Amino acid sequence: MYRELNTPARTIMTPGPVEAEPRVLRAMATPILGQFDPAFTEIMDRVMKMLRDLFQTNNKWAFPIDGTSRSGAEALLCSIIEPGDKVFIPIYGRFGYLLNEICERYGAEVHTIECEWGEVFDPEEVIKEMKRVNPKITAIVHGETSTGQMQPLEEIGKACREQDILFVVDAVASIGGTPVKVDEWYIDGIVGGTQKCLSVPSGMAPITYNERIEKVVQARKKVEKGIETEDDRQNLGNNPFIKSNYFDVSMLQDYWGPRRLNHHTEATSMIYALHEGLRIVLEEGLEERFARHKHHEQALMAGIEAMGLEIYGNLESKLPVVTCVTIPEGIDGESVRKMLLDEFTIEIASSFGPLQGKIWRIGTMGYSCRKENVLFALAGLEAVLIRHDAPIQVGRALQAALDVYNNN
Incomplete structure (x- = not known):
């Protein structure tokens, strides 16, 4: 007999698909x-x-x-x-x-x-x-x-x-x-x-x-x-x-x-x-929705940078709903993604072509674009990077993100 569907719960922080x-x-x-x-x-x-x-x-x-x-x-x-x-x-x-x-x-x-x-x-x-x-x-x-x-x-x-x-x-x-x-x-x-x-x-x-x-x-x-x-x-x-x-x-x-x-x-x-x-x-309002996406993007970026990681790409033309992070030298990006998924049920994305293995892509889109998701993703990423002996600033990411939330 085939079993009934029982899909695992995930926190999806990719550039799509996102949580419905x-x-x-x-x-x-x-x-x-x-x-x-x-x-x-x-x-x-x-x-x-x-x-x-x-x-x-x-x-x-x-x-x-x-x-x-x-x-x-x-x-x-x-x-x-x-x-x-x-x-x-x-x-x-x-x-x-x-x-x-x-x-x-x-x-x-x-x-x-x-x-x-x-x-x-x-x-x-x-x-x-x-x-x-x-x-x-x-x-x-x-x-x-x-x-x-x-x-x-x-x-x-x-x-x-x-x-x-x-x-x-x-x-x-x-x-x-x-x-x-x-x-x-x-x-x-x-x-x-x-x-x-x-x-x-x-x-x-x-x-x-x-x-x-x-x-x-x-x-x-x-x-x-x-x-x-x-x-x-x-x-x-x-x-x-x-x-x-x-x-x-x-x-x-x-x-x-x-x-x-x-x-x-x-x-x-x-x-x-x-x-x-x-x-x-439309119930939320377009301008309010756009502002919400920018707000959570700012919190995520603040946490990433406080951790000592680098945001990839030109910040002046950055897409507000996707944040690309440069993978630290010597770190296996796919191993980090796997551990995030296995241990924290958090999914982030890799990239394509010339950026394959060089960046992670973290989406803050739609229903996935929530305070609890941003904080959980930062906490999980920090924990996994510590386990991979990455050269990061421990304990700063969540505080920087909370500063953004508390100041707005």
Whole structure:
């Protein structure tokens, strides 16, 4: 006989997934409704309204893609990329490469620039390169969890609008934890994540896009509908219609819009989860939520530095919800992570590529972003580092974090 699930309790302090809001988990146990039941379509409409508030936009279209965060990026990009289109991607960490791969798979001519991991781009450098490349699309990551950095977007977005370039942003790590102002920053299309600052389980990718994106999508859909014979198809040359069926946002518009045309069977329980997660975010208030994330970040950083450890990366462009810590010389970072998990049930993350084995990444996101979690993580990390004979300042981390809490 197979045993009933009995998962261990964890304190999850990674850059995602994070601990789910208990109210979200309860919402997922709500009875199932048919996807065209008026009671359920009313819930869908409320989700769209709440997503507009979260993204700080007046866009008509704001809805989730069923799938992990990557599905949202693919839906936006595949719906606007035609083979041979120029796409410009500034890369400053792991997830810029992911945008690159998605665009290449849909036939784009991708141009990239890169900077050192742990830094971000001067917006002027990005704007200068956009003028040289003259792309149809500029795609960029807002919060790069692999390096703990956050790219300023407003100047880049304004330049995209002035140059008639579509501006697509990955805000998977930042949405719900730090300001993301879609309209003010001239963002045409953006994808968020549920499993990070929203504290909803992974499985949906909220997106929003404006009329500039919709115009491109509808033009391609019109071409596709006009194809009647194989000769028509051959005459199109590069085949400008949308290749993906599942990620075709023009079809999803028909599903989420008033027509309610069947596209897929909706992930009902995940819609319940997203609805409750968004409700909690907006109930707290965006500005209050952003301030909470900054507050706990400051306490964590104070404890890390008081311990004698070094924060990795440019502090001026630091992503508020992820703190990267340089692993002390001679210390086995994976051994520390394992002992933290085994002895304290605390999970922190390693990193990718050139930073593998060089930094730990500690997330303070959503429901995981709490005073008790920060203090517990600092205490556990100090204890484990003592057992590894690391050269740290013993007894100072918690006091420094408490100073932050008591002074605010």
